[in-house]
Amino acid sequence: MDPLVARAYLRGLLYGSGIIATGVVLFKYTTPTDEELISRFSPEIRAEYEKNRALRQQEQKELMELVKQTTASNDPIWKTGKIGSPFEKDTRSMDPKLVNFQEFEKEKGLKYQQEQIEKSEKELQEAKELLKKKSSWW
Missing domain, CATH: 1.20.5 (Single alpha-helices involved in coiled-coils or other helix-helix interfaces)
Structure with a gap:
């Protein structure tokens, strides 16, 4: 050479x-890292971001389930899961969202109420036990 x-x-x-x-x-x-980017948001946008974090995590979980279903099947994703193809007539009207916001918020509220009920029942049980202990001392 x-x-x-x-x-x-x-x-x-x-x-x-x-x-x-x-x-x-x-x-x-x-x-910038994700934390730096979020810290630069205005307070309103940051509050909105934090509020919708659980919804985005649920959407990610649903997407991973859809990926698992699709990999187990030989069919395309629009035939396997909830996402419809915009090019096929019978699936054009399908909602492309993986998680329904209203149902998600309803489930979240019901879960919170159930936790509050369980907490109240536990406090009631503790109060009854305290009353028993006090009445047994007399």
Whole structure:
């Protein structure tokens, strides 16, 4: 191989590596983390983000279930799960959302009420036990 060609290849390799390394370093130090990005939100947007966090987590869980169903089947995703294809007539009117917001909020409220009931029953039981202990001392 000609020494000039080898030198050109080496120089090209060094310059290319330098450009790529510069890009990686700039990306690493200029891209904000999720926490930094959320902290820059206005208070209203941050409150909305925190409020909808549980809904997004539930949607992610539903999506993972859909992926598991799809991988177990040989059919396309719109035939396997809840997501309909916009190109097929019979599935165009399907709702593309994986989680119904109203049902999610209703389940969340019912779960909260059940926890409050259990907590109240536990406190009532503790109060009854305290009354028994006090009455037995007399």
